[in-house]
Amino acid sequence: xxxxxxxxxxxxxxxxxxxxxxxxxxxxxxxxxxxxxxxxxxxxxxxxxxxxxxxxxxxxxxxxxxxxxxxxxxxxxxxxxxxxxxxxxxxxxxxxxxxxxxxxxxxxxxxxxxxxxxxxxxxxxxxxxxxxxxxxxxxxxxxxxxxxxxxxxxxxxxxxxxxxxxxxxxxxxxxxxxxxxxxxxxxxxxxxxxxxxxxxxxxxxxxxxxxxxxxxxxxxxxxxxxxxxxxxxxxxxxxxxxxxxxxxxxxxxxxxxxxxxxxxxxxxxxxxxxxxxxxxxxxxxxxxxxxxxxxxxxxxxxxxxxxxxxxxxxxxxxxxxxxxxxxxxxxxxxxxxxxxxxxxxxxxxxxxxxxxxxxxxxxxxxxxxx
Amino acid sequence: xxxxxxxxxxxxxxxxxxxxxxxxxxxxxxxxxxxxxxxxxxxxxxxxxxxxxxxxxxxxxxxxxxxxxxxxxxxxxxxxxxxxxxxxxxxxxxxxxxxxxxxxxxxxxxxxxxxxxxxxxxxxxxxxxxxxxxxxxxxxxxxxxxxxxxxxxxxxxxxxxxxxxxxxxxxxxxxxxxxxxxxxxxxxxxxxxxxxxxxxxxxxxxxxxxxxxxxxxxxxxxxxxxxxxxxxxxxxxxxxxxxxxxxxxxxxxxxxxxxxxxxxxxxxxxxxxxxxxxxxxxxxxxxxxxxxxxxxxxxxxxxxxxxxxxxxxxxxxxxxxxxxxxxxxxxxxxxxxxxxxxxxxxxxxxxxxxxxxxxxxxxxxxxxxxxxxxxxxxxxxxxxxxxxxxxxxxxxxxxxxxxxxxxxxxxxxxxxxxxxxxxxxxxxxxxxxxxxxxxxxxxxxxxxxxxxxxxxxxxxxxxxxxxxxxxxxxxxxxxxxxxxxxxxx
Numbered sequence: 001x002x003x004x005x006x007x008x009x010x011x012x013x014x015x016x017x018x019x020x021x022x023x024x025x026x027x028x029x030x031x032x033x034x035x036x037x038x039x040x041x042x043x044x045x046x047x048x049x050x051x052x053x054x055x056x057x058x059x060x061x062x063x064x065x066x067x068x069x070x071x072x073x074x075x076x077x078x079x080x081x082x083x084x085x086x087x088x089x090x091x092x093x094x095x096x097x098x099x100x101x102x103x104x105x106x107x108x109x110x111x112x113x114x115x116x117x118x119x120x121x122x123x124x125x126x127x128x129x130x131x132x133x134x135x136x137x138x139x140x141x142x143x144x145x146x147x148x149x150x151x152x153x154x155x156x157x158x159x160x161x162x163x164x165x166x167x168x169x170x171x172x173x174x175x176x177x178x179x180x181x182x183x184x185x186x187x188x189x190x191x192x193x194x195x196x197x198x199x200x201x202x203x204x205x206x207x208x209x210x211x212x213x214x215x216x217x218x219x220x221x222x223x224x225x226x227x228x229x230x231x232x233x234x235x236x237x238x239x240x241x242x243x244x245x246x247x248x249x250x251x252x253x254x255x256x257x258x259x260x261x262x263x264x265x266x267x268x269x270x271x272x273x274x275x276x277x278x279x280x281x282x283x284x285x286x287x288x289x290x291x292x293x294x295x296x297x298x299x300x301x302x303x304x305x306x307x308x309x310x311x312x313x314x315x316x317x318x319x320x321x322x323x324x325x326x327x328x329x330x331x332x333x334x335x336x337x338x339x340x341x342x343x344x345x346x347x348x349x350x351x352x353x354x355x356x357x358x359x360x361x362x363x364x365x366x367x368x369x370x
Numbered sequence: 371x372x373x374x375x376x377x378x379x380x381x382x383x384x385x386x387x388x389x390x391x392x393x394x395x396x397x398x399x400x401x402x403x404x405x406x407x408x409x410x411x412x413x414x415x416x417x418x419x420x421x422x423x424x425x426x427x428x429x430x431x432x433x434x435x436x437x438x439x440x441x442x443x444x445x446x447x448x449x450x451x452x453x454x455x456x457x458x459x460x461x462x463x464x465x466x467x468x469x470x471x472x473x474x475x476x477x478x479x480x481x482x483x484x485x486x487x488x489x490x491x492x493x494x495x496x497x498x499x500x501x502x503x504x505x506x507x508x509x510x511x512x513x514x515x516x517x518x519x520x521x522x523x524x525x526x527x528x529x530x531x532x533x534x535x536x537x538x539x540x541x542x543x544x545x546x547x548x549x550x551x552x553x554x555x556x557x558x559x560x561x562x563x564x565x566x567x568x569x570x571x572x573x574x575x576x577x578x579x580x581x582x583x584x585x586x587x588x589x590x591x592x593x594x595x596x597x598x599x600x601x602x603x604x605x606x607x608x609x610x611x612x613x614x615x616x617x618x619x620x621x622x623x624x625x626x627x628x629x630x631x632x633x634x635x636x637x638x639x640x641x642x643x644x645x646x647x648x649x650x651x652x653x654x655x656x657x658x659x660x661x662x663x664x665x666x667x668x669x670x671x672x673x674x675x676x677x678x679x680x681x682x683x684x685x686x687x688x689x690x691x692x693x694x695x696x697x698x699x700x701x702x703x704x705x706x707x708x709x710x711x712x713x714x715x716x717x718x719x720x721x722x723x724x725x726x727x728x729x730x731x732x733x734x735x736x737x738x739x740x741x742x743x744x745x746x747x748x749x750x751x752x753x754x755x756x757x758x759x760x761x762x763x764x765x766x767x768x769x770x771x772x773x774x775x776x777x778x779x780x781x782x783x784x785x786x787x788x789x790x791x792x793x794x795x796x797x798x799x800x801x802x803x804x805x806x807x808x809x810x811x812x813x814x815x816x817x818x819x820x821x822x823x824x825x826x827x828x829x830x831x832x833x834x835x836x837x838x839x840x841x842x843x844x845x846x847x848x849x850x851x852x853x854x855x856x857x858x859x
Contacts, residue, residue: 008603027687027798029712031705035690035698057699059706095691096698126691154695 031059034068034090037153039129040138041077041115042103049073050106050115052080053142055152056088067151069142078118094122097129098153099160100174101142102190104135104206104214111211113181113188119174127175130160132191133206133214140195156200160191163202167227167237168220170205170324181212184343185328189226192217207317207324210347215320222313225306228276229325231259236281241305243287251284252302255364261327263334270338270353272327276306281365291366303359310357318351327355392471393488393495397425400488404429409477420489421451421461427488434483436502444485444498458489462498469494503527508534511613511635513780518655523613528560528632531615535562535628538619543567551580551594555587558632559594567625572641572822576627591631595638600820605788607781608821609638610646617651627822641822645829645841647782648672653844662843669842671773675786676812678773679716680797680805682766686712688801704760713798715759719767720790722749727771 040053055069070087074080085092100119102112119125134141142152149155164171172180172190180188192206205223207215218226227233236253243250258277265271280302282291289298317323328346332339342349394400397417404415404427416428426448430440447461459467470476471494476486483501508530510516511523524531532546543565550556561576579598588594591611599608609629612618613636618628621639629638648668653661686705690698708715726745730738750768754761770790777783789812796804819826829837839845 004601004603027801029705030686030690030698030702031708033690035702037695057702059702061707093690096695098695124691151699157695 028091028093032090033093034088035096036092036094037096037151038099038101038142038156039077039094039097040101040103040134040142041106041112042134042138043106043109044073046073049075050080051138052077052084053101053138054084054092055142056090056092057151057153067145071139071142076118077115081118094119094125097126097174098157100129100131101134101138101193102131103138104133107133107206107208107212107214109213111213112208113177113212116174116177116212120178125174127173127178129174130157130191131172131174131177132156132160132193135192135194135203135217137195141193141200144195144200146198156193159200159202160193164191165234167224167233168204169202169223170226177212181210183326183329184346185323185330185332186326187322187324187347188212189218189324205324207320207322209322215322216316218313221309225310225313226324228257228259229261229274229310229327233257238283239280239302239306240284241301243289243301248287249284250282250287250289250298250301252280252363253283254278254280261330263327263330265335265338266354270331270335270349272330272353272355274310274355274357276357276359278302278306278359278361279364280361282363282367291363295363299361299363303361306359306361307357310359311355314355314357318353318355321347321351323347323350391473392493393473393476395491395493397427397488397490401427403473407477410480413480416445418445418449420448420458421456422454422458425490428485429480429488430485430500431480431483434481434502435485435500436483439500439502440485440498444487444500448487458487458496462487462496464498466499468497470497471495505530506635514612514614514617514778516614516650516652516655519651520614520616522615524615524618524630524635524637526633526635528558528630531630531635531637532560532562534615535619535622538615539564539622544622547573547577549577549580551583551585551597552588553584553586557588559588560630560632562622562628562630564622564625567623568627569625569824572824573627575823576629576640580629588631589633591629591634591636591638594629594631600822604815604819605785606644606816606819606826607647607779607785608642608819608826609640610642610779611636611638611781613637614651620651620654621646641820641824643821643824643826643828644816644819645837647777647779649840650778654847658844658846665842665844668776668778671776672786675770675773675777676789676793677805677809678766678770679720679790680793680808682763683712683716683794684797684801684805687798701760701762704754704762707757708760708763709757711798713794715763716766716794717791719753719759719763720770720794723767723771724787 034056036054036056038053038055042051042053044051051071051073053069053071055067058066058068068088070084072080072083072087074083081092100116106112119127119129144152150158160169160171163169169191170189172188177188177190180186187210188208189205190208192203194201194203204217204219205226206217209215221239224233224237224239228237235257236255238251238253240249240251242248256279260275262273262275263270264273285291291298317325323346327350328339331346332343401415401417404410404413410431412432414430414432418426418428420426428440428445430437443463447463448458451461470479470486476495479497480486483499485498485500487496487498489496505527506525508522508525510521514523522534524534536544541564545563545565547561548558549561550558559580561573563573576598580594583594583597585593585597588597595609595611596602601608610621612621618637618639622628626639626641629640631638648665653665685693686701693701705712710718722745726741726749730741733741750764753759754764774783774787777786793805793808796808800807817825817827817831825832828834829841840850844850
């Protein structure tokens, strides 16, 4: 009994020794932070500088506005944060970053990946932020405060997420952006948004080169095809086709996709045989097509349209010497020896490859009318 | 004063026989002794002439003895019998009569409520047990209510409690060992167990511990429990106290020992393990899926009761990233108005909660409701409006309160409520890392704890697959019958 009493005393002393030692803690109360929710990087008037915007929520009973937007000019993001810290009441933290906006003009000139270094180096920064390119000045979006929409961070991230859900644009988080940059068999692509009139709109996808420089934009259907090729789709994908000029439309939803991608060498040329098997359901038909009688025709119209779009996209991608589909991964898997010889300039090699896209469509549903 | 008393004492000793002597055959001398002794306050001495013509003294202490019982079974036969050739012992209509002749024994028995009969010319006095007891009806214990199952509870009498246990267990293997504790006031205790199931080593350990108790007076089983615990510095109870005969019987069937202390309605059971505190006798009478659900609920609320406030502090102070954006914004909004750091806020609210609970505990029911209203409306709502605490904190406190009330055992519930506070401290110093370290310390303590020499962490650590069937998930009865009635400890 006496022994355990001593033990108790000793553990009390240890407890006090631990807790009475003065040391700096990295404790930071929520209300003392200023949480960066949207960060925008745009071109600056001055040479070599960037303009950095940031919005953070304001927690105060007295303040009427719930959002504060800050702006600074700096050489790098970290520098900008130090500048912004001196403008803001709380300590700026990046752990809850929702959207990272990049200016189109800036991306045309500068390879963005290196500039984003601080997002990857500091583990407190969130890797889940969505990366988006803005066609137009970022300032307008950052100061956009419509009364019928939630705060910008929530609105933008919801907008990007739901557009991606319909496969009309790619969605790339900071982490995936890093992957696309690091992986030799793919080049990055990010969401592209546009501020038009009084609305923010997701335009499609911005395709970048291997260093993160802007190359060209892909529209909604093209974005769907990119994602079909990436095997990154959540069905159904809505597709609308004008079948009879001027305005008779047939709309379908792709409910199931089977993909088969074959890599081979024929006469020293890299050949991809890409085979899509789509199961679609008719969602709208304003044309005179008879869904039962003309079913095989409809199927061929849809598959032709997709094939045509895909061929055009691939042609353009090959011309621009980028490769956002991730087909290099298949080459590495099936033709490793050849891959080793050109892995460092895969987009260059891809531009010489032959890509055959074959699509077969079968209608499985006509809707409830009939 | 003291001097005078001593004088009287001396006088008495001169005239009358001392305590160690035997009684006299003369009634007059005996009566004199009884009149003079200071040890027997309230003694009634009645001289009568009994049926065979002899003189006799009937003595008892008024307030301890059952007077109607004595007049019916002792006085009335002695006075009204007409057959003069019968012996006195044949006339008295009580089942058990003893003969005593030492004054010391006589005094002890009189104090225990016996009635004594001195007969002219006899060397021994007749002793009849006529203890008057204040007995409560065996009602259902207030803090161990069940929905199904028996509604009987132990009362403040050792013998009655044993008889209730006997009702549940008719096995011929049931053994009872009586012993006494307390240096000054001896309290009778009975250790009940099933010979074929209980571990004899644990009994030996238990007996040596009970014999080693050097406390003067044991009034309640709770006091005895603290004297014989394995680790008195732990906040976890190492014996299970119950007022339910059915749950004690169920424990005996698992090879445990029940320690019944006379005059205490709560029976302590050991050796016990951590898992037992999550079980209730109701679990076995309801169907296995529903009782498994309840068990899981108890384990979840155990975790919530310990960790939720500290988790809140850790999130607000360190790890705001893990909250969804919308929740983060609304918490930030309500936190902004609070002038205190999260740890002060949490301590304030948790202390108020504990005070409310303690205040409501002993108050009459009608005033207890007032406490609830004051706590709920004034403190809950107004404190938020006044900007003293955030509304998320109120939700956290409410959830921990409800979770800590889910525990079937009040002792364990107290332990859990107490650990919250050190956990909140480490959370505010070290965030999630602190919580994890705190959790590991708790687990280490639990697995190193013992109850009567058997590991406290059974069946989780040391792992016992067979016993796991009756832990978080209660398997169907036929699958756990062996676990329920075996020497599992």
